Amino acid sequence: MKYGVNELGYYGDFGGAYIPEMLYPNVEELRQQYLNIINDAGFRAEFDQLLKDYVGRPSPLYHAKRYSEKYGANIFFKREDLNHTGSHKINNAIGQILLAQRLGKKRIIAETGAGQHGVATATVCALMGLECIVYMGEIDMARQAPNVARMKMLGAKVVSATSGSKTLKDATNEAMRDWIANPVDTHYIIGSVVGPYPYPDMVARFQSIISLEAKRQLLEHTGKELPEYVMACVGGGSNAMGMFYHFLDNESVRLVAVEAAGKGVDSGHSAATTFLGREGVLHGSRTILMQTDDGQVVEPYSVSAGLDYPGIGPQHAHLYKINRAQYVSITDDKALQAGLLCSQLEGIIPAIETAHALAQLEKMQFKASDNVIICISGRGDKDLETYIKYFGF
Amino acid sequence: MNRLQNLFHTKKTNLLSIYYTAGYPELNTTVDIAEALEKAGADFLEIGFPYSDPVADGPTIQHSSETALQNGMTVHVLFEQLKDLRKRVNIPILLMGYVNPILQYGIEKFCKTASEVGVDGIIVPDLPMYEYEALYSKYFLDNNLSNIFLVTPQTSADRIRKIDELSNSFIYLLSSSSITGGSLNVSTNIEDYYKRIKAMELNNPAIIGFGISNNATFTKACEYASGAIVGSAFVKLLAEDNYLEKIPAFVKAIRP
Structure with a gap:
């Protein structure tokens, strides 16, 4: 590879x-x-x-029709939220x-x-x-x-x-x-x-099942194996790496990784690693991490506990540096609103981590013929309290 | 020959080294503590520069690192403090810390500055042997700095040989696979391990660290190695009032 x-x-x-x-x-x-x-x-x-009998794989690739209508492209959800235990x-x-x-x-x-x-x-x-x-x-x-x-x-x-x-x-x-x-x-x-x-x-190898299935499933849905876009949220980056893995060598597939901007990348309360970080060593690997000039690790912030991490996996750092994947970030507010939108348009309450990836759809410029796969990395049951507090249900 | 190599050349047994974290408990007492330790009879010192995520350290050194960072300690500040080190302290000095602050400072510049202020060696627990050998050893050697490697009871004989080859002052023998601040438990396995190392007749002397906190553990360690390092026990003393005045008694209690 x-x-x-x-x-x-x-x-x-x-x-x-x-x-x-x-x-x-x-x-x-x-x-x-x-x-x-x-x-x-x-x-x-x-x-x-x-994976088949206990986890319930393959996880479905769901053609999200109302999302497709809203964003003007064929949006597919890779349903890792349906796995046993609720995530990838x-x-x-x-x-x-x-x-x-x-x-x-x-x-x-x-x-x-x-x-x-x-x-x-x-x-x-x-x-x-x-x-x-x-x-x-x-x-x-x-x-x-x-x-x-x-x-x-x-x-x-x-x-x-x-x-x-x-x-x-x-x-x-x-x-x-x-x-x-x-x-x-x-x-x-x-x-x-x-x-x-x-x-x-x-x-990455264990998570690569996500893209292995998605390729086959997209072929069944559309007659094409390769989508135009593949999107996922990134904390350390395991659902994204699983979602990207079998598309990495297909250079026509645009990979979009969504980090947590927290209260905004310049707010001092953020976990947008590629925006705020520099090269260094964290938890045993050379990667990109948020740090002070003196090399002390900066404490990150995100409403989403799963994205609240000051580094990214080294393969992501590489994909970022050589521009094979695009790294963007989404604030707490936009993510929570995207979580509500997904609940009400598709009947799927996503994890707040996943909601960051969904929120990025607002910023994309799709063509009507584009096929887009977005990894629904987890379900939102664990986040209900945060959603309830935010929206005042 | 740097001061460290010189020391191991002239003294072979009962060497006592003390570790402490720079900037703890106060920002500006780094050299005062070194001076007091030399006067009290310590043979060489390890000055730790703090890191936010010290995975190899137990609660005592974690706490000292956190406090030191809050006090404003950085690699720059430490080198500034050590500028006049050699006017006041003669015993060998090692710096000890994690790799990321060194990488951010620049490893070449770090080695050069360390050597200029009179540091004799560096211990970087999370710098891999391969990266050291392939990329960084030239900076250490050019600046007459010894790089100190750790060995644990689980380190294979082949790897110990390789470490011995790359070392030029001493090898840091961990009393067990543990984070800092535990207790020395000389079980049969540990004795076997020390004997196994001794029987290898390595080129470099061994110094035992982790779990050395009093005269009993120090004496026991010196049966198997050239000396021992006290870390967490000393850092605990620094938390007390008038810690500088208590240093002579502390050192005497470890090695009368």
């Missing part, structure tokens, strides 16, 4: 494995084994079976739990922002009977309380991260500290295309 990772773990200038020695044996074990394991026929069969996160969690089993790990840790990855991880741990510890920022635990309860009900232990901004980045720090202290029996299921190599590549 032209835009894939090289043998040293880099995408152009980005990637690598910037980790302390304490994590080296774990990461090296993964690096040596992940491709053999996930390309093994037995693994593929079990992965595909679980389960695809990666299934893949990594099968991998962890094959590595002989007994204990699973994860970080979570919105709680979707935490729920997905708690779910697969229940399924496989493995111990599960989820790190979550104290602030996120408050704003995503239903997901905290879901994780507990699924048997996971939820540990609050109380350092720094008390959100996703700090939950990730705490999970890394746990992994350092438990180097032998523990697998860390990172939820996005971030972290040291091989995580960005491994997670």
Whole structure:
């Protein structure tokens, strides 16, 4: 793949494995084994079976007629919100739990922002009977309380991260500290295309099912395999990478990644990484991150816990730098309004993360013949309280 | 030979190193603390520059880093403070910190400035060996700076050999795979690990760090290595009133 990772773990200038020695044996074990394991026929069969029977894949590609009318193009929703547990996160969690089993790990840790990855991880741990510890920022635990309860009900232990901004980045720090202290029996299921190599590549492969299906489904709908546009929201960037993956080498397909502008990119309360960030190292990879001149990580802000992250995956940083994908941003207000619009035009209440991607439709200039696929990365049940507060229902 | 290499050349046992975070608890006492530690008998020092996301550190050093950042500590400020370091302190000094602040400062400029103010070595826990060797080692070597690598009980023999090859002063032996500030637990496994390292007859001496907090743990570590590093225990002392005056007693208690 032209835009894939090289043998040293880099995408152009980005990637690598910037980790302390304490994590080296774990990461090296993964690096040596992940491709053999996930390309093994037995693994593929079990992965595909679980995606079909347990997750409910393939997720539909829905032709959103009222949206198409409104925006003057053929808009298709890739319905990851219909997956078991309510988002695309389960695809990666299934893949990594099968991998962890094959590595002989007994204990699973994860970080979570919105709680979707935490729920997905708690779910697969229940399924496989493995111990599960989820790190979550104290602030996120408050704003995503239903997901905290879901994780507990699924048997996971939820540990609050109380350092720094008390959100996703700090939950990730705490999970890394746990992994350092438990180097032998523990697998860390990172939820996005971030972290040291091989995580960005491994997670992208597990999420690539999204675009693999979408290509086939678009052909069924339209007689064409390639759309004009593919759109998705980006925090760390796993649903976007899954949605882009099989279209990357088709240069005619325009890729649009939507970041969270928070209260506005210049407001000081934003998570629009490509606008506000510079190259540096975050959570084990060289990427683009929001930071001070002195190299301290800036605490991001977004109404959406899943996009409230100061970096992006290294492959996204590469796609941004070489202009293979377009990176834009949407404010809290526009996202929440798009969430309401989608609910009332299509009868689908999207996650606030997803609503950022939907809001970008307002800014696009489509031709009537354009086919547009937008990833509906998750459902909005977890965000009802935020929506209710904002709209005063 | 830098001061660090010189020290390891002349002294082989019971070396005591102290770590502290620059800018904690006050912004401008970095060199005062170094001076007090030298007078109290410490053999060499590690001065940490703070980072917002220190994944290898436990609560004590996380807290000191957070406070230091709030106090206004940056790499620029630290180098400014260290300008007259060598008028007041003679023992070897290492800087320790995460890679991102160094990259933002510029790694070549960082090495040059460090060397100019009289720093002898650098510890960057999250700088990978490959990147160091392929891209950055020339800046370290040109400026007569030692790069210090960490080794844990899980590090393979091949990798330890490679680390030994790339090192030119000492190897930082972690007492266990843990974040900073834990306790030293000398179980059979750990003894096996220390013995395994000793039996490898490496070119560079080993210094044990993480979990060294008192005379008992220091003495135990010195049975297996050339010396030991005290970090979190000292950073805790800095939280007390009149911490500068308490430094001699602290050092004496660790190594009478």
